[in-house]
Amino acid sequence: MNGSDGVNLVWLIGCLVLVVSALSVRRMSLNMLVRATLGWAAIILVVLFAVAHRYELAAAWSSLSNRLGLEEQQAEGSTVRIRMSADGHYWARVKLNGVERNMLVDSGATVTAVSQDTAKSAGIQPADGLPAIIATANGNVAAQRGRIADLTLGPLKMHDVGVVMSASFGDTDVLGMNFLSRLHSWRVEGNVLVLEPVRPTAGTETSQRN
Structure with a gap:
């Protein structure tokens, strides 16, 4: 080589x-x-x-929490107590026309608001007339008006509750002041939201339209 x-x-x-x-x-x-x-x-x-499967998972978690004694929402007689969630908000387990949803309790919202998916599942029909203009974090959006025939939060029961619905709300459902104002009182004690119903008296109407 x-x-x-x-x-x-x-x-x-x-x-x-x-x-x-x-x-x-x-x-x-x-x-x-x-x-x-x-x-x-x-x-x-x-x-x-x-x-x-968010709603099924939420229901399963609620059931498990209840068994473990970790339930965030508890009823004491006709009073409901909701512990603050890890995200710093109060979430209520509510039935809208028999359909269960976790709803954000928001005193800054004038009216109760639901997603279009929730409105469809609960059979909430949009009313005729001009849409409502709702102020959101992303600006003003147009929303359809409607009425919730039956709203149940534990022992608290209301009928004919005003609601707005829009695709712009995403998946979040909100309980607004038109719900809170129909209670006898609502307050925060420590990290617990306390909701008390109106105490009916003779000759007093127990519910009002909002």
Whole structure:
């Protein structure tokens, strides 16, 4: 083997080493990419499942919390007490025409508001007439007006409650001041929201339209 052949052999071996090294690095990167892709796919599937079955999951969690004594909403006679959630808000378990939803209790909202999905499930029909203009965090939005025939929050029962509905509300349902104002009183004690019903007296109407 002459010197020229030796140099060519060295170059050939060097090239082979570089190719093998490149393939090894690429193979490792591909494995990592596959694992990362599968991981994100699993996360996306879990999120999609949770969104699609959010109401069933909420009901299951409520049932489990009740069994473990962790229930955030409790009734003491005709008074309802709701503990503050981890997000700093008060969420009430409410039935709208018999359909159960978790609703945000918001004293800053003038009127009770529900998503279109909730309105459809509860059979809340939009009323005729001009839409209501509602101020939201994203600006003013137009919403359809309607009436909730029966609203139940534990032992608290109301009839013919005004409501607005719009796709712009997303999935959040809100109990507003037109609900709170029909109570005898509502207040916050520590981190617990206390809702007390009107005490009926002889000759006094126990409910009013809002």
